[in-house]
Amino acid sequence: MNEQKSQKSFLSTIILVSTFGGLLFGYDTGVVNGALPYMAEKDQLNLNAFTEGLVASSLLLGAALGAVFGGRLSDYVGRRKNIIFLAVLFFFATLGCTLAPNVSVMVFSRFMLGIAVGGASVTVPTYLAEMSPAEKRGRMVTQNELMIVSGQLLAFTFNAILGTTMGDSSHVWRYMLAIAAVPAVLLFFGMLRVPESPRWLVSKGKSEHALGVLKKIRPEKRAQSELAEIEAALNRESEIKKATFKDLTVPWVRRIVFIGIGIAIVQQITGVNSIMYYGTEILKNAGFETKAALIGNIANGLISVLATFVGIWLLGKVGRRPMLLTGLIGTTSALLLIGIFSTLLQGSAALPYVVLALTVTFLGFQQGAISPVTWLMLSEIFPLRLRGLGMGVTVLCLWIANFFVGLTFPILLESIGLSSTFYIFVGLGLVSITFVKKFLPETKGLTLEQLENNFRNYKSGNIQNGVSADSTDEKTGLV
Numbered sequence: 001m002n003e004q005k006s007q008k009s010f011l012s013t014i015i016l017v018s019t020f021g022g023l024l025f026g027y028d029t030g031v032v033n034g035a036l037p038y039m040a041e042k043d044q045l046n047l048n049a050f051t052e053g054l055v056a057s058s059l060l061l062g063a064a065l066g067a068v069f070g071g072r073l074s075d076y077v078g079r080r081k082n083i084i085f086l087a088v089l090f091f092f093a094t095l096g097c098t099l100a101p102n103v104s105v106m107v108f109s110r111f112m113l114g115i116a117v118g119g120a121s122v123t124v125p126t127y128l129a130e131m132s133p134a135e136k137r138g139r140m141v142t143q144n145e146l147m148i149v150s151g152q153l154l155a156f157t158f159n160a161i162l163g164t165t166m167g168d169s170s171h172v173w174r175y176m177l178a179i180a181a182v183p184a185v186l187l188f189f190g191m192l193r194v195p196e197s198p199r200w201l202v203s204k205g206k207s208e209h210a211l212g213v214l215k216k217i218r219p220e221k222r223a224q225s226e227l228a229e230i231e232a233a234l235n236r237e238s239e240i241k242k243a244t245f246k247d248l249t250v251p252w253v254r255r256i257v258f259i260g261i262g263i264a265i266v267q268q269i270t271g272v273n274s275i276m277y278y279g280t281e282i283l284k285n286a287g288f289e290t291k292a293a294l295i296g297n298i299a300n301g302l303i304s305v306l307a308t309f310v311g312i313w314l315l316g317k318v319g320r321r322p323m324l325l326t327g328l329i330g331t332t333s334a335l336l337l338i339g340i341f342s343t344l345l346q347g348s349a350a351l352p353y354v355v356l357a358l359t360v361t362f363l364g365f366q367q368g369a370i371s372p373v374t375w376l377m378l379s380e381i382f383p384l385r386l387r388g389l390g391m392g393v394t395v396l397c398l399w400i401a402n403f404f405v406g407l408t409f410p411i412l413l414e415s416i417g418l419s420s421t422f423y424i425f426v427g428l429g430l431v432s433i434t435f436v437k438k439f440l441p442e443t444k445g446l447t448l449e450q451l452e453n454n455f456r457n458y459k460s461g462n463i464q465n466g467v468s469a470d471s472t473d474e475k476t477g478l479v
Contacts, residue, residue: 007187011131011217013123014139017149017190018127021083021120023183024090026151028113029273030181032056032299034159034294035173043170045103048412056277057406058107062114063121064399070119071126078204079127079197082119087188089116091181098178118399122391125379130199131217133226139312146308150365151183152276156294159280162211163294202230233383233452243427252456256381257393259439264398266432267322267374270331271425272366273402274409275300275359278306281410282359287352296356301358307368318419319444321374324436327369332429334362335422355418380443383452389438408456 007094016304032055047055072080081460093116096109124144132140148453159176166172207227214223275282279300283293314323345351382390412421443451 002261003179004115007217007219009456014131014194014217015128015143017187017194018083019142019144020183020187021086021124022144022147023151023154024125024180024187025117025120026092026116026153027155027180027183028059028090028151030152030276031159031176032059033156033297034163036175037284037290038167038170039106041170042377044097044173045100046250050411051103053410054255055103055106055110056410057403058110059114060399061408062111062116062405064114064396066115066118066120067088067122067395068392069115070320071122071387071389071395073119074123074126075387075389077202078200079123079130080191081196083127084188084191085222086116086123087184087191088158088185088201089113090187091121092408094177094180094184098174098181099414102140114399119397121458122395122397123369125375126387126391127197129379133218133222137376137380141379143192145367145372145375146312147387149301149304149308149371153298154179154303156279156297156301158299160294163290167291179342183223183390198227199230202227202234202245203450207231219322252275253350253383253386253390257390259441260378260390260394261383261397262435263324263374263377264394265401266328266435267370268398268405269425269428269432270328270366270406271369271422271428272331273405274425277365278409278413279408281360281413282418283352283356285413285441286355287347287349296352299356299360300363303363304367305363305368308372311368311372312477313419314369315376315444316324319442320377320444321436321440323369324373324440325374325433327349327365328429328433329364331370332433333424334358334365335429336426339419339422339426341421350453354365380451381455383455391444393410456476 009084036047036052036056039045040052045051045055069083070086073085077085093109093113097106097113099104100109116301126140128141128144129137155176158179162172166175195213195216198213201207201210201213211223212229214226218226242463276282280290280293281298283296284290288296311323338355341351341354341358345354378391378394380389409421441454
């Protein structure tokens with residue numbers, strides 16, 4: 001009994017430490033929300049609509065590259081070492097942003113920070129998926145999503161506190177940015193104390209070491225059987241000597257990548273990050289003063305955290321497909337109402353409160369359904385030897401979509417207004433609902449190895465559940 005408690009405690013420590021990467025992800029993407037109005041002042045960085053979008057989105061472009069190279073690097077050096085490297089990069093890039101004397105230095109530093117964010121967005125969920133038992137994988141991986149939204153809530157809260165107490169200081173945005181250095185230090189020292197992924201160790205021929213790690217977080221019999229399952233999966237994939245982009249041409253692998261890219265883009269074109277990056281600007285546009293908008297924006301962060309708790313609970317009760325469909329219908333409806341009321345109530349004192357209520361509703365559906373399913377499915381659909389590369393390619397597409405949303409939103413807001421901008425996202429939401437309904441497989445309740453087998457044996461006509469009509473392997477490539 002004591003041994004089981006020790007195993008659970010150690011696994012909890014692993015989750016807590018590694019998800020500081022998610023906390024940094026959230027804080028660094030959310031802090032710009034409150035910092036931008038102060039950066040834009042003439043005696044600071046003097047931003048216009050384009051440079052405002054560039055400062056926000058340069059992180060996202062870096063994240064796109066970080067996602068690709070982070071996945072490859074984690075395959076080469078290990079998940080743990082890669083997260084340690086990312087912690088160092090988080091720290092120094094944060095200092096660069098904090099001390100930036102002009103737009104050029106800020107954009108460069110945000111780009112480097114983005115590389116760390118992108119690397120974390122691939123490596124941390126992969127590490128968590130490979131450390132977790134199959135029946136708890138959904139809950140463990142979505143702990144990272146919880147830390148992401150917690151980081152955003154912290155950013156919004158510190159923005160509001162600093163904005164209301166130090167808003168008269170022209171350098172207040174520098175203090176907002178500097179806070180991110182603290183979790184970077186905690187991530188670095190914490191990762192020095194946790195083990196490498198056993199799945200990665202087996203892939204490098206270190207099965208004894210992998211077994212030792214598994215025994216620290218599983219009962220002994222379970223550790224032995226899981227090691228055998230990992231080794232069997234690795235042997236089945238032995239024809240793939242090293243994962244390369246050429247492997248993505250194999251039909252069953254290509255189908256996984258198509259689904260992964262689709263899930264990644266769907267999460268972004270809901271318009272979630274227009275609210276997470278520019279929530280303060282949206283509320284100001286609706287009629288709030290800057291300080292009131294900063295305080296109101298805390299509600300967006302708070303509902304994101306609460307909804308993520310609900311999402312984690314739902315993942316154990318509901319399938320991935322129905323969760324994603326429900327979330328998309330909810331977010332699309334909320335955006336449609338924002339567009340309608342922004343026209344009907346234009347100039348009204350009620351408009352900013354209506355917009356705030358609808359952004360909170362939007363985020364309830366987004367963080368309670370769409371985001372948990374996105375990161376969980378991206379971490380679980382790829383076979384072991386392709387996991388780093390596959391995650392990198394799909395999350396690259398996620399960050400590129402994110403980049404275009406981040407860059408164009410302030411420009412659209414200035415040129416066509418709040419209402420028309422959100423109508424564009426409504427149209428994209430309808431496209432997303434169609435994609436999920438037609439192409440998304442169900443992955444709930446299956447081990448990573450069972451999922452791989454189902455994708456290998458996939459036959460047309462079973463696309464909704466992702467399970468083969470029979471057990472005959474397609475002779476289309478990798479076996």
